[in-house]
């Protein structure tokens with residue numbers, strides 16, 4: 001493993017010198033995925049809470065970090081701008097540490113990128129729309145149909161992941177090695193079970209994926225990350241919503 005720790009120094013959002021990663025997030029939001037990867041990599045980081053209940057992610061200061069006003073943001077020493085987009089942050093971190101991802105020359109690299117982008121562009125994207133359909137379709141009479149359609153797409157996405165697990169032989173999505181893709185998909189499975197679509201999709205529908213979730217729950221770094229997000233119990237196989245200020249989904 002190439003423990004290529006950052007050596008650069010930047011001005012952080014607060015104007016102070018940035019010497020460690022700085023993760024901006026709110027409990028159990030997409031920052032959960034980044035936090036799990038940071039913990040798994042053993043990276044030192046500071047956490048900056050963003051109060052979603054007060055729409056802090058739409059404040060002028062936060063929009064300077066991410067003009068979309070979305071969580072998460074990761075400030076990175078040595079980078080000339082804050083990072084946003086969960087998938088991009090994972091790709092960046094795993095390449096920097098040479099861990100949780102096949103190397104650029106590995107025959108599994110294409111498969112890794114394909115599923116990472118699938119999770120980011122399709123599953124996670126459909127999920128977040130399904131949590132707030134009214135933002136995308138103001139016509140109330142059609143919102144249920146839209147939500148049902150999205151749920152159909154989400155269930156299909158999990159079936160595609162299940163088929164890949166079957167083809168790879170497991171125990172992880174790409175085969176024998178844990179990658180950040182497993183961590184990302186476990187978070188998506190968590191959110192699908194408890195937010196927005198609660199009771200409408202069951203992890204039992206994808207037993208191989210459930211196996212990935214069980215393995216991840218055994219990992220100390222991931223348990224620590226979940227604890228720091230305010231998540232109690234088994235985060236993926238018996239998920240419970242977080243009841244902390246700032247959680248709005």
Ligand SMILES: N[C@@H](CCC(=O)N[C@@H](CS)C(=O)NCC(=O)O)C(=O)O
Nearest residue numbers: 029030069070071072085086087128
């Ligand atoms: N494509 C973005 C999506 C991020 C996203 O949807 N973040 C949600 C929290 S999970 C958010 O910031 N919601 C607050 C809002 O919509 O104002 C990513 O992958 O990072």
